[in-house]
Amino acid sequence: MGATATQTYLPEIAPRSARDWEFVKSLLQDLEAEEHREELASLFGQWKLSIKAFRRVEERRMTRQSPDPFDWKFHKACLCGLISFGTMLQIATTEHKSEDLAKDGFHKDLLDALLRDLHNTFDEWHGQVSEDRIKELSEDIFRAETSPDREDSRSKVSA
Amino acid sequence: MPRPHLIEKIHDLKYRLREPRLSASEFVKTQQEYDAAISEACRKYHCAKAELLAAIRSDFGKWVNQQRLPWLDETESD
Numbered sequence: 371m372g373a374t375a376t377q378t379y380l381p382e383i384a385p386r387s388a389r390d391w392e393f394v395k396s397l398l399q400d401l402e403a404e405e406h407r408e409e410l411a412s413l414f415g416q417w418k419l420s421i422k423a424f425r426r427v428e429e430r431r432m433t434r435q436s437p438d439p440f441d442w443k444f445h446k447a448c449l450c451g452l453i454s455f456g457t458m459l460q461i462a463t464t465e466h467k468s469e470d471l472a473k474d475g476f477h478k479d480l481l482d483a484l485l486r487d488l489h490n491t492f493d494e495w496h497g498q499v500s501e502d503r504i505k506e507l508s509e510d511i512f513r514a515e516t517s518p519d520r521e522d523s524r525s526k527v528s529a
Numbered sequence: 530m531p532r533p534h535l536i537e538k539i540h541d542l543k544y545r546l547r548e549p550r551l552s553a554s555e556f557v558k559t560q561q562e563y564d565a566a567i568s569e570a571c572r573k574y575h576c577a578k579a580e581l582l583a584a585i586r587s588d589f590g591k592w593v594n595q596q597r598l599p600w601l602d603e604t605e606s607d
Contacts, residue, residue, distance in 0.1 A: 425601065429547070429602070482557075483557040483560040483561070487546060487560055490567070493578055493579035494582035494583060494586050495586065497580070497582065504583050507574065507581070507584035508588075511574055512536075
């Protein structure tokens with residue numbers, strides 16, 4: 371294979387940085403190849419299964435009970451891993467047409483939506499909002515307003 | 530504790546995003562609605578997204594219980 375993108379476009383500018391990125395780029399080369407669309411779809415499927423498993427543990431350890439310090443760390447580590455892998459998939463599929471990927475069961479719009487959802491979860495739990503600010507805002511939100519149809523809210527929201 | 534309708538809507542959309550049988554197209558649509566509801570709430574309460582989500586996260590579990598909705602473990606098997 372000829373010169374790669376970083377060699378071509380970054381020959382003398384920040385060569386150290388270019389070498390670092392070259393390593394990552396080499397990892398992605400296989401994923402970018404057209405003949406490996408099926409592998410991409412397979413990786414996408416595995417990633418979705420990982421998210422599914424993550425959500426179940428998240429619900430059990432973070433939502434239904436008070437998370438302990440290890441829960442917080444594992445949640446953050448797993449979440450960052452999922453975001454990282456999903457972002458790599460986004461990069462790897464840049465050169466592929468959505469229609470071609472869809473033939474192998476890879477839906478780019480779903481990938482994007484899943485990633486946005488994971489980013490929201492990161493903001494929700496690890497957004498570095500101070501406890502004072504959380505308390506202040508919670509009081510603002512839940513203090514003043516009473517929903518008139520609170521008991522039947524889900525059926526109304528779903529309608 | 531009073532719970533604004535907009536917050537209930539956000540909880541409901543989040544719950545639906547976790548439903549295991551949600552189709553891909555439904556997930557994409559619901560995720561967009563979830564983001565839109567969050568943005569609306571951020572405007573209403575003059576706060577950043579991370580602040581809003583952190584402020585209401587502990588209320589989500591209470592809402593699920595109040596609505597008597599099943600948890601993920603109760604809706605699917607391994």
